[in-house]
Amino acid sequence: DQQVKQNSPSLSVQEGRISILNCDYTNSxxxxxxxxxxxxxxxxxxxxxxxxxxxxxEDGRFTVFLNKSAKxxxxxxxxxxxxxxxxxxxxASVSNTGNQFYFGTGTSLTVIP
Amino acid sequence: xxxxxxxxxxxxxKRGQNVTFRCDPISEHNRLYWxxxxxxxxxxxxxxxxxxxxxxxxxxxxxxxxxERPKGSFSTLEIQRTEQxxxxxxxxxxxxxxxxxxxxxxxxGTRLTVV
Numbered sequence: 432d433q434q435v436k437q438n439s440p441s442l443s444v445q446e447g448r449i450s451i452l453n454c455d456y457t458n459s460x461x462x463x464x465x466x467x468x469x470x471x472x473x474x475x476x477x478x479x480x481x482x483x484x485x486x487x488x489e490d491g492r493f494t495v496f497l498n499k500s501a502k503x504x505x506x507x508x509x510x511x512x513x514x515x516x517x518x519x520x521x522x523a524s525v526s527n528t529g530n531q532f533y534f535g536t537g538t539s540l541t542v543i544p
Numbered sequence: 545x546x547x548x549x550x551x552x553x554x555x556x557x558k559r560g561q562n563v564t565f566r567c568d569p570i571s572e573h574n575r576l577y578w579x580x581x582x583x584x585x586x587x588x589x590x591x592x593x594x595x596x597x598x599x600x601x602x603x604x605x606x607x608x609x610x611x612e613r614p615k616g617s618f619s620t621l622e623i624q625r626t627e628q629x630x631x632x633x634x635x636x637x638x639x640x641x642x643x644x645x646x647x648x649x650x651x652x653g654t655r656l657t658v659v
Contacts (some may be wrong), residue, residue, distance in 0.1 A: 534586030
């Protein structure tokens with residue numbers, strides 16, 4: 432059972448425009464959400480996180496929005512740069528239960544120069 | 545300490561052989577995780593350690609899989625009698641406990657191909 436879903440396998444965006452990556456989850460117990468970025472032949476790298484007590488967290492060009500009622504989160508990248516081209520994974524966890532994260536299947540972002 | 549190290553980076557083995565992978569976490573991190581990622585999927589949790597204690601195992605971790613973390617430092621993941629379905633990227637990660645907001649630090653993974 433896939434508890435975290437990323438329904439868009441790929442996304443292409445022009446350089447300088449906004450990239451919006453979406454993620455849905457089913458487990459209402461999840462209270463921490465993270466986005467990871469992955470380049471080929473490398474492990475995922477942590478990008479940004481949000482706790483369920485917030486609805487927005489911003490770090491430079493990256494903003495994550497959380498809508499708990501809809502069980503939906505999104506990652507906004509503004510402005511998008513060619514170096515942002517990678518696979519982005521959404522992950523969720525229930526805190527204080529061992530820190531196990533459940534990952535989505537990823538969205539491959541291509542930023543076109 | 546430059547991060548989480550995994551060895552080997554690639555392993556090709558014949559079906560039925562045993563393989564062992566090693567992970568060296570960030571030295572200050574006392575939690576260590578093993579995940580598996582197959583093509584087109586996100587990483588799936590296998591098991592985790594806090595110090596030397598293995599605290600949780602996924603049902604994905606069949607009895608052919610065993611993980612150890614002697615002395616709470618490096619960890620090994622062994623797969624016995626490999627099957628073609630074991631072909632995947634095996635990712636190790638480490639973290640401090642109760643710091644979910646920082647996520648894990650992943651290694652670059654070991655890609656296993658069973659032929």
